[in-house]
Structure formats: structure tokens, C-alpha cells
Amino acid sequence: MQLEGANGAGKTTLMRLMTSALQPTSGKVLYLGRPVQDCRYEYLDNILYIGHQSGVKMILSAEENLRWMSPASTSAAEIALALDAVGLRGYTDVPCYSLSAGQHRRVALARLSTSKAAIWYLDEPFTSIDKQGVLNLQHQLEAHLQRGGAVILSTHQNLPIDGLRTYVVDPHSDIGLPL
């Protein structure tokens, strides 16, 4: 599912509501038919959220960042593989403050390879990523969808991904999400 909408329309707010980082003032978020407050841990265990601020620590290296953000069972080889996949080979032990904005994004996106979550929430994942990176990410999203996973992302790009539905976020309409 792709969220579209003008700047300030509420894409990020909607996404934060869905991940339960924000509490809705009215209405509710359902997970498998149940309100998320009732199955909070079960739900949160199954989602992965990468927002504008990705949680990458500048004074840690790419490898330390990914190790921290990955499940505890992730092996060192898997971490190395994930960083290779986002094109950060050779940069794994440099502090992130010496990397570029696009590379920070890539560190955060490397989580997609190590995570076991079924639902991915990606807020503007293509920001400052180069063309090759965009292509890689598209392949990764397609692979996740083929595994039966769900992806909810906000972007202004047109993505050639099969089965991707578009939902326009408009603050003046009150239609519920067709999930």
C-alpha cells in the first residue's frame, strides 16, 4: 500500500497512528480484527517502522547500529550480508557521522534484511537514496510481498510494483483505510 498526499496532508501522522506511536483521539487501529491496545505486544512484535528519523546513532558504526536494531538471534554473518546488500561494504566500521545522508538511510534500510516482521511501515524510504539504491529497495519490497508480507510506505514516486495499491491521504475526507 502506498500512501500519497500533499506535504502536510498527514502521511507521517497516519503512519505513526498505525504503529501506535500516537494514540488516536477518535477511532481505533485494528490488527487481525482486534484493537491494537488489546494485543499490543503481539502487534508491535510483528511490525517494523522506519521513519524520517531512522534511529541511526551517529557515533556508532553501521555495524553496531544494525546489530542494535536487529533481532538478538541475528548472526554476525547476517549483519555483514545485510550491509553488503545496501552497498555499505567497506563502511561497516566507520562511525556514521562520517557517512553521507544517503548512507545513513541505507544503514536504516539494512534492517529490512535482518527483520522478521511481517508488516513494514516505511516513511519516505527513498529520501536521499541514489537510483541503484531505489531499484534495490524496490526488489526488496517485491520479495517481501511475495513472501506474504505487507508493506505500507509513503512516497511521491511512482513505483512499478505489482499489487501496490495507492491510498490518498486527504485531511478533508474521513474515509477509513481499505485494509
Added chain:
Amino acid sequence: MIAESQGFAGYLRRDLLLAYRRRGEVASPLIFFVLVSTLIPLGISPDSARLAELAPGIIWVMALLATLLSTETLFASDYQDGSLEQLLISPQLLALPVLGKILAHWLVTGLPLTLVSPLIGLMLSLPAAGLLPMMASLALGTACLSLIGAVGAALTVSLRKGGLLLSVLVIPLYMPVIIFGSAAVQSAIDGLNWLGPLAVLAAMLSAAAALCPLAIAGALRLVSNN
């Protein structure tokens, strides 16, 4: 999906690693404590009898200010880089990682202050009988200050210049700690039983350790909802 290692111990380890990486910044409260304490004999009088009278109170006030100085940054970087949001949507009880962060904060601020306090005590002619009570009361007291300060830090984390508001919020709550902390040292110097005030401090620490993480968890959720 989060790492199982991201609980109490995980955050303790990570914050210690982060502190180690920016050790210059982390050491500044300690340097502040030592430097300001050296100003006291210059400003008041090098006369050891007068200094000895003031020493317990001065050391405690300096320790309090040094702790306050470092409290503001407790959640600030996590808030700015989005780690805090990731913590809020991690499937676990929020109080435990928060307690891990506070313990790490105490290990890099309160504990070094405690260890260096005998040196300051000597400089301010603190009577020898007061040295051990000073260290014991600072160890318990700075842990209290870290816990209470963290509540204020959580409430002010979204403010760009929250330092002053933080002081206004937490200094009233610091008062009981400094009263019983310096009372323990003073009692020991006067030859009285100093375990009484120390026990009160220990009781305050237990209460703070149990309640503050819950208050902080609530404050962080409140702040992220705005």
C-alpha cells in the same frame, strides 16, 4: 520486531558504549564539580576551620548542580535521531529500558562524583570523620538525583532549550535529597549517628527507583503524542 537484547541490560550496555564514545562530553560534569569546588577556598577563605564548617553543604550543592548539568542530555539524542520513537513502539514494558538508561547515566556521572569527592573533601578541609559518610550519602543521593532528574528530562525532551525549565521542575524535588545527604555528613562530623539520615536516603532511592521509571514512561508517551 525488536532485539531481545533491547531490555534493561541492552540499554545499559548501549548507553555505556555511547558514553565511552563521547567521553569528553560525559566527563564535563565531573570537571565542573572539581573546578567549581576549587573556587570555594579562593572565594571564601583558605582558613580550614571556616571551610570545614561549610564543606558538607558545598560539596552536596556542587554534586547536585553537576548532576543537573548532565541530566538534560539523558533522552535528548535519542529523541532527535528517532531512537526514542523506536523504543516507544518496541514490544516491552517501557520502564525497564528506561531504568537501564538511568543506571548507565549514574555510572558515568554520580559514581565518578562519589569517587572523586574525598579529594574535594580534603581540599575543603572536611574532617576525616565525614569522608566515608560523604561518599555513602553521595552514592545513594546521586542515584536519587539521576532518577528524579530523568523525569524532568523526559518531560522537557521535546523543548529546544529545556535546560532552565528542567531546573525549575526538578530542583524542588531535589530538596529532600540534599537535606538528608548533607545531614548525614554533618551528623558524622558532630559525632552523632549518621546511619539515620543515610537510611532515609536509601528509602528515598528505593521509592524513586520503583516510581520514577513509570513516571518517565508516561512522560515519554505524553511527549511523543504531541
